[in-house]
Amino acid sequence: QSMLTQPPSVAGAPGQRVTISCTGGSSNIGAGYGVHWYQQLPGTAPKLLIYGNSRRPSGVPDRFSASKSGTSASLAITGLQPEDEADYYCQSYDSALIDMIFGGGTKLTVL
């Protein structure tokens, strides 16, 4: 079981806004570690979508945004497009031994 909890699935219609939560605890997100988000399109490697809680790498549309508060983080996607259909993972670190940890992933379906 992941130390970062994500909903298994979310869905939205084209043009809508969806959010994906990532819930951790005091030893990981709550300890101040950065949260990063990855998008994995079907059959491909994960791609860095958000780093440092809320920053977008060059080339990532501003439809994608993220935030962090306390022991949780969230990813928001506005203006949903069919090509956004993918699995999304949050990632942080756990302070017990500073292990890299991932959320279990959320499958986004664009209806």
Add this chain to the structure above:
Amino acid sequence: QVQLQESGPGLVKPSQTLSLTCTVSGGSVSSGRFYWHWIRQHPGKGLEWLGYIYNSGTTYYNPSLKSRVSISVDTSKSQFSLKLSSMTAADTAVYYCAKGEDYGGDSGLDVWGQGTLVTVSS
């Protein structure tokens, strides 16, 4: 721009040791700037971090696999490698190599290889 490419056997027998290589292009594997990681993904499942190597020699492994994992660098070939011993069917997964600019900080894994499927079967 750094690019990564995994290579290795697609099929491994139970109890054998898996050896995978990640070839780095567009950057130096011996650079003290980057952390070089291995991550795997079981079929239909999430991502599991295996470990990293930094500055050509500093390593850190996932505690749950620590006794079985080894990561090393071959600077002459611009490669870093993963060895995972005592393979079982539970190790069947897609194995990815990835690059990070820090560890425990504000940089994520910004470059990934395409991944290589490793199946454990007799």
